[in-house]
Each structure stands twice: as structure tokens, then as C-alpha cells.
Amino acid sequence: MALMLETGIAFVKTSVSPPLARLRPRLLPTALALALAPVATAALANDTAPATDAHQLDAITVTGSQLQARAEIDARRESAGIVDSLSADDIGALPDLTIAESLRRIAGVTTVYNDDIGQFASIRAAHPDYVPVTLNGLSIATTGDHGEGTRKINLQVIPSGAVQQLQAFKSLSPEHDAGALAGLINIVPSSAFDAGQSIFTATVGSSYSTYMDVPDDNSAGRDSKHSPYGRSAQLSWAPTFANDTIGLMVTGMYQQRPRTQSNNVVTNRLYYNDQGAAVAPTSPDWNGVAAPDSFGAHSYTNMFTKHGGTVRLDWRPNERLQASLFGFAYYSDEQETRNTNRVFNLDQHQDLTASSGSARIRGVDSQWRYNDFNRDQMGLQGNLDWAIDDDNRLRVDAGRSRAWYQSTRPFVTFVYNPNTRLDYDMSGKLASFDPANASALLDGANFSNRNTYRDVREAHSYVSHLRADFGHNADADDRGLGFTAGLEVRQMDMQRDIDATYYRQRQATLEGISFIPDFAIPGYSQPALWLDADQFWNNVVPTLAVDPALSRYNSLVNDYQYDERTVAGYINGLYSTDTLRLSAGLRLDRTQFDARMARALGGQILEGQAKASDSASEWLPYLNASWSISPRWKLKASASQTLGRPNPESIATVENVDELELTINRGNPQIQPRRSTNLDLGAEFYFSDGLGMLTATVFNKQIDDDILSVSQQETIDGQVWTVTSPINGERTRYTGLELGVVNSSFAALHPALAPLGASFNLMLVEGKSSYLYQGQKLALDQLQYQSKVAGNASLFWALPRGSEIRLSANHQGKYLEEFAVEPWKNIWIKPFTTYDLTAKWMINPAWQVRLEGRNLFGAQRGRLTGPNGDLFRADLEVGRTWMANISYRY
Template sequence: MSRRQFSFRSVCLATTLFVATPAAAQTALPAPLRTGGQPAQLDEVVVTGARLQARNEIAAKREAAIIQDSISADEIGSLPDFGLGEALERAPGVSTVQNNDRGEAQFLSIRGLNADYNLVEVDGVALPANEIGRRNVSLDVIPSSLARRVDVAKSVTAAMNGNAIGGVANLVTRSAFDGRGRRFVAGRVDLGHWGNERNFARSGLSGQGEFVVSDTFGPDRRFGFVVSASRYVRDSSSLNSAVDNYSFFDPTTHARLAAGDPGLADADVSPQRRRWLAYDNVRERKGVFGKLEYRHGPLEARLTAADFSHTNDEDRQSNILVANGNPVATSITATGGSVASANAQVDLSEYYQDRGIHYVDFRARWTPGPRQFLDFGVNTAVASYRQDTRLATYRIANTPNLAFTYEVSKGDFPYFAPANPGFLLSPANYRQFEYGTALDDSREKARTANLDWGFNVESQDRGWGAQLGGYARRLERAYDRQVDNYRPLSASDYRLSAVGRLSDYAPYNGRGTRMLIVDPGLAQSFFEVNQAGFSATTTNTANSISSDYDVKEDIDAGYALARFATDRLTILGGLRFERTRLETGSAALVGSAYVYGAQTSQYDDWLPSLQANYDLTDRLKLRAAASRTIGRPDYDDLAARETVSVNTDGDFTIRGGNPNLKPRRSDNLDLSLEYYGGRDVMMSVGAFQKRIADEILTLRTTADEMYNGALESVTRIRPVNAGDFQVRGLELNLVVGRMDFLPGALAGLGASANLTLLDAVPPSVTMGDFTERRLPSLFESSDVIGNVKLFYNFGALTLQGAWNHVGDMLYSVSNSDPTQDRIVKANDRFDAQARYRITPNLTVVAQAKNLTNTRRQRMFGPDFGLLREELDNGRAFYVGALFRY
């Protein structure tokens, strides 16, 4: 992978967010040593738009107790993006892992590191995970309207959760006492159009609506409330153009080369299969949020409740053409060849996914005396994931009637030219192979409580101070899978032509080649009418039982820290202890029956930390930090269960867990030098080092083995601890809120830019032959992340453009064939926005997403030079209005 190719383009990318925020006040219940200080109340209310936002973010960084960056809400109290994940991508050093590369930011990556290294909190509380397979919170479920500000902590103190190797993103919600407790009513409405409209059904409207109201009331306005609601709909399509594998041939002899043979990088390549997966999606996110607050004298309290959901109604259509054996030897060239026989498949899958989080949270702060506080909090939260799947598959067996020629250029999607296209597109030639349903159901419940006492530890306090606290979390997770697959009886000869109405679709990269499209409703009706001609597959029970598991995780923690502060120097030192008790249960095949078994484990961690901040001058600040943090394994990875699936060519894939996984542990060093040129200018340079032990990788091994009494090609996917590694990084950040040195109207220009560079020594994995191989890069990490945002304020007009770049990211590793390692190729995205303030209370807005029409690519093969998948999501355009009273 050209791991260290830092080009000029890598530096020119896109950061923090958009427009304005109301004058910022302290959060209702500040956590002085967790989220850092808050931006000061602004005294110049005429400053609006992106300049005001830049001021707030500069102030928050300057006053923070730790190394931290922030993004701020706009003038209606929300982040001007279509989800929390998209908003966070504007923050320095932050990127996201997309939901299957469909353009929906899902998991958080800080400083380019694996998303599993990081923690997402709301008002200081870690929420349960709402996604199969990971511990992370899926960000596309959380509406951006919830956040008044998001703080991204990159160093930690003993008062912070220790499960944060990369960092912590804390979403700070709005308080009724913001803006001196005045009534606040605001909202927004956007209507959108996606260039990639649905292909198999009529497209509907895309857009979003948000509403928030807050006020204070009662005697001396001691009480306050915040209520908000939001809804977002994305109606669009995506196309995944896939090449599942290639064969390699000697350019002179045309002999087929095996993995590991010399000359593989210079060999002629032949694509073994071409596949299009076309998706019609209607994604909808709903959220409601309410907060009741009380402030009087020494007591502050709040009760918060929220409910968020995200649904995805997806119709996936797939066509695949697979070569039978090697190409004709004499036809093989560097640019193409011919195949004498092939097989084909048409399949459809309907998915309905429903993910949700709801929680209730109570916080109270009592200040019994000068410079003292006592914080108490309890939270109960439930996260859920449910996916209903319905599938149908139709196949043509190997035949010379599917012979084809191919054209190939390394790095691009190949072109297949069938010798008999009429045969390939005739539904009467496709015989039904299977029909089935599957249900995935996951539910996770977490209850947390904390108690913290502090003396003389606020940002304005001087001299010695101390803080003590305790934390407990009880989590239960259960996953259930139900599989019902059916195959036609040998006497049944069901053809695709008998199902009913078909349509077709021409992919953009097919040179006119068309796909067969099956109506899901007709496929279901055909099965229900002819169910007597099908039989249930023998593996239904096994696949259902062996996939299920449950997890119980108890975490108890306590900490103590000391603080010393002068006018220029602040030092925080502390020690945190975390005890983790884990129990996982699943069923395994013993003889001819499945027997439930449970595994238990416990591990303790002492997590020291030290943070020092020194004001070299009134404008120059130096920060240094050292800490130890951990990264617990994903719940799915811990369960000793197996999930079996059959590939399109009949091979088996078995995904399994590993109850013996150990958590990652990291020793971290951080250094940051920050320059503040008034309220509108900030420059910072940061360096960091992490030594991480027991890294967790998901390995993919393919081999022939006995399965169900026959010799089969089986791919096993299993997480393992892969050893230790070290990563160093450099962060550069610049914010210029206003260019006063430019003449006239040009003074309204502003810019922000940031760049994160990683230099890592990746871990090694043990190959199938017991040799050690060092990975080409860190897993799910990018060596280069950058953002550039340019904005212009002139009177009522605000213009903004944001460029985002994420470097190559390794996402799959093989310990049987290094050419099967897979990366998401480096990609760039450009978004733009224009706002015009008609009145002080009404603003119209137009914005465009992915103007560059970036198509994310997944690569594999020698030097990652072969295209495996290209995902096309298209551009999107929105117009709308914002109001505030």
C-alpha cells in the first residue's frame, strides 16, 4: 500500500462545522476535570455565522483542562449536518467509518485510529451499542440537533472513562439556562434531492425537520426545560460494483500463479467474477429529547430522557457472472482475455433494519461550601438492533452459453462482454436455488452510576485541590438469530420467468449491459403458492442456535487525583482503577446436540495519568500529558459462537468469536503547543505516541476442510490478539475567524484547516504456515486525515466550502493469502453551503453534499492495485430555512 505517500492534496482538506451559535454559557452541570472548561459568554452579539462559531471553538480549546478540540452548534442550536457522525468529521483529527460505505457516517475515529479505540458519550455518559458486531455507538442514530457542542478529548484524566485509547467524544446537550435563561425557540426545515434516485420504485422526498424550545420558569426562574424533536429522511440508491477475486498468470507462459509466487505484481490478471449490487434505500431517523432542570443556591439538578431511532428499508438486487475455470490460455493479455464457460446468478435481498437508543438520565450537583462540589448521577439506557431479511436466489449452472470476453485495467472495474447476451438476460434460464428469511435481534441494556467529590479544582481555582470519585456500570446484551432457508425439491423446476414481472437496470459502468431486477413481492408470493415444492435446509437449526449468545459485563471503577494551579501553570495527576467482570454464554455442538455453556473472566487495570498546562506567554500555551488507557473487545468477538453462510459459489464462510480475547492496553504520551492570536486566530501543533499491547485483529483464513461430511472450501473469520505495536502522530491545526488584514469586504474571509499524520509500526500476524507477517498498516486506521474549510461572511450572506480527506484504511486481513488483505482507498469529499439572513429571525440555506461525486473504492491484490468494490452514492442537494425567536 504506499503507506507514506503524503501529497499536497492530503494537506488540503475540510474541518469544523458551519455557521453560528448563540452566546455560549456554562453547561448546567460542568464536569471540571472530564470535559474541560467551557467557552466564555460572548460580549459582541453582532458577530454571527462561521466567525462566531470559530470564536466559540477557539475559546473552548483554550480554556479546556486537557488536550481537546470542539465543534459548536449553529444559530438554531443544532450542528448544521445531517447526523452527529457527519458533524464530527469537521473536527480536527476526526474521521468516521461509514455504514457499509453508503455515505452515512457511523463509527468515530479519532486521530485516524481504529473506531474501537474511542468512546462516545452524551453529557458524560457512555451509551450502549446499537449495532451488531461492535461495542461502538452507531452515530447515524443520534440527531445532530441534540448537540449544543461536541468536545473531542485527546488526552485523559483519572476522572474520565478508561476505555478510550484514541479519545472521547462528549456530546453536550442544550440547557434551558444557556443565554441567561431566556426563552429560545428555533427550528429548521430542509428538502433534498439525491442524484442517485431509487431504481426499482418511485423515489420520495428527502429532507429533515428539527424543532427545539427552551425556557425557564417558576419562582426566580429556578426551573427550566428543553424539548426538541427531529426527523430526517434519505431516499436514494447506491450501486456496488464488485470483483470478488482475480486469477494471476505468467505473462509469457500463461501458467496460473499461486499466492506467494514471485512476479505476482507484474502478472496478467483475470477477474473471476463480476457482480453488481444495486440498492434502493429509504433511511429515516427520528429523535425526541426532553430535559427538566433546577438551579437555586447550592443545588443544581436535571432529569433527561431521550429516544432515538434509525430505520433502513432496503431492496438489494444483485447480478453475478462467474468464470468456470481459467481463461483460454492463448487469449490472456495484460488487458483482457476470454472465458469459455461460466455460471450466473440473480438474487434479491430485502432488509428492514431498525436501530434505536433510549435513555433516562439524572444528574445533581451540590456545592456545600466555597470551591467544593458533590456530583451524583444515574443513567439507564437500552439499545436495540433488529434486522428482518427476505432473500431469493436464481442460478444458471456452468455452460458454454455464458462464455464471455473481458477487458481489464488494474485499479478499474473490468468490462465483461457475454458472447450470448440474450441467454444471460433470459429469465427462463435461471432456476430457483433458494428462498429464505432471517431475523437478527440484539438488545443491550446498561445502567451506570457515579459519585464525585471535588475541592478547589475549577478552572479559576489556585493552589492545591483534589477530586475523588466512583463509577459502576452493569451491562447485559443478548443476540438472537433465526434462519429459515428453503431449497426446491429435486423434482421441482422453478424458473425465474415463472415468478412474474421483471425489469432491468443499466449500471453506469456497464457500457449498456443491463441487470435483471426481481420484484420482491412477486418472489414472496411465488414461494408461498409453491411452498410444497420446497424443503427446509438441514442447517437452519444449527445456524440459528450456534449464532446466539449473551454477555454480562460489570465494570467498577474508582479514582483519585490532585490538582495544583498558579496563574500560569496547572498540573493534574491521578490514578484510576477499573475492574471488569465478564460472562459470555453460547451454544456449541456436542455430539448431536447443542449444549449451552458459559465462560467467565475478570481483569483489573490501574490507569495512571498526568496532565500539565503552562502559559508560556499570554498567547502561547504548552500542554503535556501521559496516561494509560484500555480498549475492551467487542461483545460479538467475545462470544464462543459460530455463524455460517454460503457464498454465491457454494463455498462456506464461518464467523466465530473468541472468549479468550484480552483487552488492548495503551501507554500514551501527548504534547501540544497552542498559539492564540486574540479571539479569531488559533494555531496548534500536537505530537503523540501510543504503545498498544494485545491489538485485536479479525483474521480471514481460507482452506479445504471437512464440513458436513464433505471436503469443502471454508473461509473462517475469527478475532485474535495479534501482538504489540507503536504509533506516533502529528497534528496541525489552524483557525482564522476573520482576515482583518485584507481590505474592505475581503476582511470577511475566514478559514480553518487541520492535518493529522500517523507513523506506525503495525503488529504482526501468524500465517497458516506459522510464519510471522507484519501488516501493511494499522487495522481500520488512516495514515492521513485532513480538512480545509473556507468561509466568507459579508453582511447577511455566508458562504462555506469544506474539503475532507481520509487516507487508505486497512479493513480486512488474511493469514492465508496476503493478497486478500483489503483496504478502503484514500478518498476526498467536498461539501458546500450558502446562507442568507433575511431577517434576524429567518435564514434561508442551500447546501450540497459530495460535489466531487466521490466513489469510495475497496482494493486488494499485490500492492492493493486491484479494485474489489466501487460504491457509488451520488451527490445530494438541499434547500431550506432556519428560524429562531
């Protein structure tokens, strides 16, 4: 295990000064050593000694991270399955921008990023589409990332301020969504009745982004992007009424954060033999050199703004009856301007070495794109929980939610075909190239417009969910035989509409409407031309001729409508004693879908719509066991079958074209659901009178008919495009180990160490996947989105009066982002380790000041490619973020 950790951390050593480089790798092993320190002693102690209440310790005031660590220990101990959680204060204890980033602190959960912002969550290295997210146990609507019609829930929109707990279910029961192929995440919203809830809380803050180098000379949008400062505010009001039988929880938030990014890119590589002929790297006469096919850089300016709030009304007239009504609405706006400069379609390489050579330049371009991403999430839920008598309980939940996505996307690329050569050197951190005609690359008259368009993409998703659950002798403290049973109905409606205007090519040049920015573009070693966007869109575009056929094609080809209806029922038998809890259940899911999309043939839109419909019923078995061997030891085991239904986009999308990245995504209406057989075995050991916990879980999944995205290269109009479509793989297997240690206080070792706490978790995964494409069987010893190693470590020190300091590290190993038909063109995400800091000072019980540092060492995200997945493809410079907040609580 130590070897795996050292390997995962080593890649970050070279980019920092020597003192910092010596500090960084120590946190993960240090936290592990500290967290395990009391375990050996506890393990040798009398195992029959009763565990004391973790919250009753003389002379120790429990607050902050220590209190939350104990809450998470208690939650794991009390759960019948393998469930990990984060409580409210722990969600906000570190400078995570989204709850997707907070979830990566849980063992076995990783975050999938959009550049440097966490958007989606993965459990046990599975694709986020396999991980349903529920709110209070009910499904919520999603439009995926860009309205493309996926099942993954965008957690970038939902803020942490209104969340009481995040739960990650690894073992599953029949009451859970059958689509929880890899696990399920449940968001528990805050309530006025939560323990320790303040009546009123107000927080205001400011952020500072260290990397704001990209100028906003031609940025579009309502807000300027030159200032590194952001701002935020959160409010909550939680009064109770009528002798504490009615509770009201109102929250509101606002956040604005600027950011710039630089992304230097070498898209793919070319391979040659000693005679200069192009070959595959699997060819025996390959000369061992990987030559670049392009040099490019994306320069971004961004402004993120989100605001919204929640209202929750609870009614608890007595101990047997609880009812609530919960509404939420969040609005997110991202204004992104992207300038791209490339020398591309390089070929005829000469004088090749491992890091240098020369090549012919077939294309140079300057691109400008603006994206105004709007992502909104809203919904209304109601629930009733009624303990009818001592043995019987009824719960009814109903909800409807809406997700909305809209993006306004003007785009233009100007291209020059010089047909001359350049020399390059890739031996440094950033590649450099020297073109033979450098002055011609700065002459705007040489560049003519190619792809020019404006489009508006709008997507809606609605989910209605009704469920009723009945339990007899099924509560945690009930003994003997019991059962639970339930029915649910879920309706999902998704649609996307695009309105595009495309202009004819070669009608304008960059002459008079371009400039050279005062900015050394990382990864583009020459000066470059940027578009004067205002002049172009206001003065030039009105003179351009519209291409009506292309406009119609792009307005219709990616439109779709998808309706899915699921009716499910389950029954689960239970047997419980003081030390043992067994359950065996069966779930029946019947799902029907109807999809409508455009009909396309040979690049032409045909009249009418294509339709696809299907229905299927699935019987899914579940077994779970929890055995308290002693007050300190507990074993848990689980076996289940779950489904992974295809994404709507896999069925209903004809084609999705991205002219900037030269990618095409196509759907496959014949795709079949995946089915997973899941096995889990876990052991839990509680030590230091309930202050500490050690967990180990082994899991195995076998997924039949797995759905994979496979890419291949196609040449269209002289340019090489990457075309991706979903297919069913033959079989996917993966096995893993989760280890977790939490020690909320080291008082057992020495009273002076009572304020010190530590936590550590690690996930190791080995997987294999194989698939058929065009009659050829391809295999890989890793799954898509699967890191072989991921882990977290935290150290926290409680200071007087509730103040504290907390340092945390998160590591995610290399993983496969995109399959390609030619394995050497697979796209990998580089290993990524971040370090975060929080310092909290309680001025008095009402006032708190917090200073947070995110990505302290400025780790860069990046992509790899090549035969061994170790060749540079792209790096992303995002810098650090510092945040300061002041809070008032009453």
C-alpha cells in the same frame, strides 16, 4: 505537508469536467494559507501583550461560523487537556447527515461510513471500538451496526438538533472510561440555559438526491423509492420558569431521505505464471497480471426514516447547585432492497494482458435481498452538581439507556452453472465482459434456487451507569494543591436472537418470475435477470419444502448473551498556579463478564450452551500537564495507560454467515484485552487578539496484545468463502501529528476582510502492526482503519444580518479495512475527498433560509485489493444531495 495533501487529492481529478477539476484541489491549501496569514505577524508581536476578549471587537458583528470558531478557540484554550470541540451551530453549519459526519470536521477525528452515510467515529485513525461515546459523561447502550455485539456507538441514529456540543478528548484523565484506548467522544445535550438559546425554533426542509437511477420495480417495504425528494422537520421549545431557576428543553425531529446506489465489484484476483498455472503474486514466476475472479454489481434502493426527541429539565436555584433530568428517544428505520447480479468463480484464464483476457464461467447468479433495519436508542439520565463551599464540589450522575436493533431479511439466490467462457476488458472506467452464451444467461429456466431463507434478527443492549465525583480545590480557577476522586459502577447487558427459516435448494427456477430491468447496471455490462419478488414470496415460497436442520442451525448459531460489570475508582492529585496545572492520577478498574452462546461442531448445533466467564483488575496511571508560557503560548503534555476490552462478539459469537457476500465471521473466547501506552505533547498559539488559534500535537501509542480481525479463504460446497476471526496481535505502534489552524476573522489584516474566516486541520499518522496466525508472523506498516493522512479545510464569509456562505473540504486517505492471511487479499478503502457548501440567508432576525450541497463533485467511495493494495475491488455510486431548509426562531 503540501506534498501529502496534493497526493491525497489527486485521485479525484479525473471524474469531473476540467473547470471543476481546476477548482477542487485549491480549497485545502487556500484555507491553510489564509488561516496562517496573520500568524507570522502575530508571532513577531510582543508576546507579553495581554490577549483581549475575542468577543469584544468594535464594528464587527459576530455570528454564525465566526462565533462558533471563537467558541471552539475558547474551549481549547480553557481545557487542561488536549480536547477539541464543535459547538451547536457549527454542527449544523454543513450538510452532514449524522453527527458522525460532523465529528470528521475535528482535527484527528475521522468517520467510518456505511456506504455514503457516516455511522461511527474514529479518533487518531483507531478502530471505532476503541473510542467510547458518552452522553453527558455517561455510557450509552449500543448494538453496533447489525446487532453483532460491538462497542462502537452507532451515531447514525442520534440527530444533531438536540446537541449543544461535541467534544473529542485526545488526552485522558482517570475519570474517563478506561476503555478509551484512542480517545473519547462526549455529547453535550442542549439546555434552556445555553447562551443564545431561542425559546422556540422550527425548521422544515427538503432534500434532493441526484443519483436515483436504480428502479424500484421489485423493491419491498412500505415506501416507494422512485422519488428523489426527502423531507425533514425539527422543533425545539426552551422556556424558563420561576425567575429563571427552572429550564425546560423539548426537541423533536423527523427526517426521511430516499437514496439509490450502484456498487460494481471484482471480489478478488487470480495470479498465473507464463505456463498458465495458478501461483501467488509473491512467486518469482508470477507473470505480473492480476486476473479477475468475478464481475458483479449490487443495485440498491433505500429509504431512511428517523424521528424522535428529547426532554431536559434543569433546576438552578442558585450559583452553587445545579440538577437536571434528561430523557431521549430516537427511532430509525432503513428499508433497503438489493439486487445482485454476478458472473463468478472465473478460472482457466487465457490470453491475459494487464486489462483484458478470457476466462471460464463456473457460476452466474441473480440475488434478491430485503433488509428492514430498525435501530432505536433511548435513555434517561439525572445529574446533580453541588458546590458545597468554595473549595469542595460533588457531582453525581446516573443513567440507563437501551439500544434495540431488528432486521427482517428475506433472501434468495438463483444460480446457473454454464461452464462456458467470456472475454473481458477492464481498461475503461467500468469493466465490460462478453459471454459466449449471453442468451442462456437470460433464460430463467436455467437458474435454480440455492440459498433461500427468511430471518428476523433482534438485538438488545442495556447499560446502567452510576458515578460520583468529588473535587477539592480542583476547579479551573482554583490555585494550589487539590484532588479529585470518584467511584463508578457500570452494568452492560447485550443479547441477540435470530429466528430463521431456510428452504431446501433446487426447488424453483426463475422461469415466469423474473424480468429484465430497464436499467443499465454499472459494472455489469450485459442485461440481467431480476426477481419478481412479489410473485416469488407470495406464490412460490409457500410451495417450497423447509429444511428444518438448517433452519435450527441458523436460528441458534449466532444467538448470544453477554453481561459485563465494571466497578472502578480513581484519585487524581492536582497542583495549579496562574500558569501551570499538573495532575497525576491512578484508576482501578475491575471487570467481570459472563457469556453464553450456542455450541456448534462440524456444522451441527449441540445441546446446551457454551459459557465463558472471566474477571480482571487493572491499575492504570495518568499524568497531565498544562503550561501557559505566555498569554499567547500554551504547552500541554499527557501520559496514560488505557484498555481495549474485547468486543462481546469476539467472545460470544460462534459464527456469523453472510451468503450474499460469501463471508463467515467467527468469535474467539480466548481473546485478551489490549493495553495502550499513550503519550501526547501539544503546543497552542493564540493570535489576533484571540480570534485565531494554531495547534500542533505529536502523539505516540504502543498497543500490546492488539486485537485484529484476520481473514482467510475456505472452499465450502465449491464456493470460496472469506472466513474472519479475531486474534491478539503481538504489538502495534503508531505515531502521528495533528495540525490545526482557525482564524475566525481577518480584520487584523484589513478591515474589509473582517467577514472572512478560515480553518484547516491535518492529521499525519505512521503505524506498524504485526500478528501471529497459524504460527506465521505477518506485518504491515499500517493499522486497521488507519489513514496515513486526513484533513479538513473551510472558508466562510459573513454577510450582513447574520447571513453567510461556507465551503468545506474533507479528505480521508486510503486505509486498511480488513486483514487477510494472504496479504494480497487485504481489503483497502480508497482515498475519499468530499466538498460541501452551505449558503445561509437571514431574511430577518426570526426567519432563515439555508441551501446546502453535500458531496458537490459526486465523489465515489471504493475498495481496493491486490499485492500493493491498488487493484480495483469495488466502487460505489452515490451521487450528490441538495438540501433546502427554512427556519423560524423566537
